[in-house]
Amino acid sequence: METMSTYILAIDAGTTGITVHCFGKQAIPEQQFYSEFPQYFPKPAWVEQDPEEIWETTKRLVSQAIDACGGPENIAAIGIANQRETTVVWERDSSRPVHRAIVWQCRR
Numbered sequence: 001m002e003t004m005s006t007y008i009l010a011i012d013a014g015t016t017g018i019t020v021h022c023f024g025k026q027a028i029p030e031q032q033f034y035s036e037f038p039q040y041f042p043k044p045a046w047v048e049q050d051p052e053e054i055w056e057t058t059k060r061l062v063s064q065a066i067d068a069c070g071g072p073e074n075i076a077a078i079g080i081a082n083q084r085e086t087t088v089v090w091e092r093d094s095s096r097p098v099h100r101a102i103v104w105q106c107r108r
Contacts, residue, residue, distance in 0.1 A: 006025060006074060006075075006076040007022050007023060007024060007030070007069040007074055007075055007076065008022075008023045008027075008075075008076055008077045008078070008079065009021070009022060009023075009062065009065055009066070009069075009075055009077070009078045009079070010023060010029075010078075010079045010080075010081070011058060011061075011062065011078065011079070011080045011081070012081045012082075013054065013058065013080070013081065013082040013083060014083070015083060015103065015104070015105070016036050016037070016039065017034055017035055017036035017037060017057075018034065018035055018037070018054070018057050018058050018061050019032065019033070019034045019061075020032070020033045020034075020058075020061040020062055020064070020065045021065075022065050022068055022069050031065060031068045031069070033061040033064045033065050033068075034061070035057050035060070035061055037049065037050070037053045037054055037057050038050065038053060039103070040100060043108075045106070045107035045108070046106050046107070046108055047102075047103040047105045047106040048099075048100035048101060048102060048103060048106070049086070049100060049101040049103055050097075050100050050101070051088045051097040051100070051101050052096075052097065054101070062078075083103070083104055085104035086101050086102065086103050086104050087101060087102045088101045088102075
């Protein structure tokens with residue numbers, strides 16, 4: 001990677017994992033970091049995910065990407081794509097999830 005460049009981070013929170021891309025000046029992805037997170041199937045046709053596991057995975061990958069770009073001073077912007085139909089309920093006072101996320105694939 002070039003030194004003293006400006007990068008854009010793209011975070012894609014998909015159904016089964018997180019991908020973080022580092023895009024350089026020519027909008028070419030120069031680095032990519034990926035990790036899956038567990039899916040839970042508590043009953044037939046039910047699909048859940050742990051919001052804390054998603055968050056921890058995202059933080060780890062973003063940290064790796066920022067390091068690969070030479071530090072936060074080299075990040076111009078961050079874009080995020082996520083599972084918009086997956087639902088998480090958060091407890092206001094603690095900012096903690098009340099339950100696992102109900103994934104868009106769930107049939108309940």
